[in-house]
Amino acid sequence: MTLRGKLFGVGVGPGDPELMTLKAARVLATAPVTAFFSKRGKTGHARSIANDFLNPKTNEIRLHYPFTTEMDLKDPRYQTEMIRFYDVCAEQLESQLLDGKDVAVLCEGDPFFYGSFMYIFDRLRSSFVVEVIPGVTGMSACWTRAMQPITHGDDVLVVLPATLPEEALVERLIGADAAVFMKVGRNLAKIRSALIRSGLLDRAFCIEQGSMPNERISRMIDKTDDDAGYFTIVLVPGRQRQR
Ligand SMILES: C[S@@+](CC[C@H](N)C(=O)[O-])C[C@H]1O[C@@H](n2cnc3c(N)ncnc32)[C@H](O)[C@@H]1O
Structure with missing residues (x-):
């Protein structure tokens, strides 16, 4: 039986890479899979901050937001489409975890402070071991x-x-x-x-x-x-x- 991987929510801090924690750098250096949110066509802020700390052999998974500021928060489609988006993201990461791979999700600032990681956490916390690494907030x-x-x-x-x-x-x-x-x-x-x-x-x-x-x-x-x-x-x- 394949052991399940562990899910990490990694706070990478506010921008200056020197404000990342030693723990975040250690986890990123060996993570076989690194996931991050970004706007389509953009590198993603968390990904840019963590650039010099990633395992060179890591499998990168980009989670592209369907929209960011283009749709009004009050538009009913906003909630429905975002729920669907996070469901699909969680499924993608789940398949890696079931394959026995640890997955590091990069989070700008602190993961539990207005971070998108929380929606992945909510979906996967009951099935997998999760570790969250706090970050310096914006x-x-x-x-x-x-x-x-x-x-x-x-x-x-x-x-x-x-x-x-x-x-x-x-x-x-x-x-x-x-x-x-x-x-x-x-x-x-x-x-x-x-x-x-x-x-x-x-x-x-x-x-x-x-x-x-x-x-x-x-x-x-x-x-x-x-x-x-x-x-x-x-x-x-x-x-x-x-x-
Ligand atoms: C979705 S929240 C993410 C917050 C993040 N998890 C944190 O711990 O700071 C994004 C908002 O955080 C603020 N923010 C985060 N980092 C910042 C920075 N380095 N400079 C200015 N604003 C920042 C901005 O107001 C931005 O709209």
């Missing part, structure tokens, strides 16, 4: 690169997917000392408006491609446009109290 890289300590003492931090409606963003900012907006992309104008309404605009920073070669860091009050790429985080540091 937000952690962003507040560090901006040299902005994010929380002091009993500061409360809220993490907000910027895909939420503006009203929900404003509501969640009430009572927060510090905030992180994820999934900024096309939502920057909405974030700006929510920050103005909450009186937080002058404290906010916009970090594009944090820890990557093309990184850009600006104060929101100095940023004159509302253009931002997918890898952008807006953050509001906490109260910066001194002791």
Whole structure:
């Protein structure tokens, strides 16, 4: 009987390959199969970060998203097609695991923090042994690169997917000392408006491609446009109290 392979969710960190953990590098160096998500025609961010650490003989499995920002999240087809996509991905990886091969799924940042790996995990965790290797998150890289300590003492931090409606963003900012907006992309104008309404605009920073070669860091009050790429985080540091 062939022993089943083990599934690894490998956090590769936010961009700078030196921010990958020793454990992630060790697992990737020997993994017989390496899978990663990407937009069709693109290398995939996690794959680029891990490039120098992969087993040269690994069998690479590309999991191409059927769409990314082209379809509205509220479109009912979004859910149906994404469920089907993750089912097919899980089946593909399952056949490798049943063949006795360990499979490493590359995950940008931390796998359990808004990562697509979680949908594979949900589907395969009851049938296979799974190990998840945490990674440095994008937000952690962003507040560090901006040299902005994010929380002091009993500061409360809220993490907000910027895909939420503006009203929900404003509501969640009430009572927060510090905030992180994820999934900024096309939502920057909405974030700006929510920050103005909450009186937080002058404290906010916009970090594009944090820890990557093309990184850009600006104060929101100095940023004159509302253009931002997918890898952008807006953050509001906490109260910066001194002791
Ligand atoms: C699907 S989430 C994945 C989060 C990831 N698992 C993590 O631990 O950070 C993608 C969002 O993370 C944020 N992000 C991740 N890494 C980033 C980076 N290096 N610089 C700026 N934003 C980043 C962006 O807001 C992006 O839209």
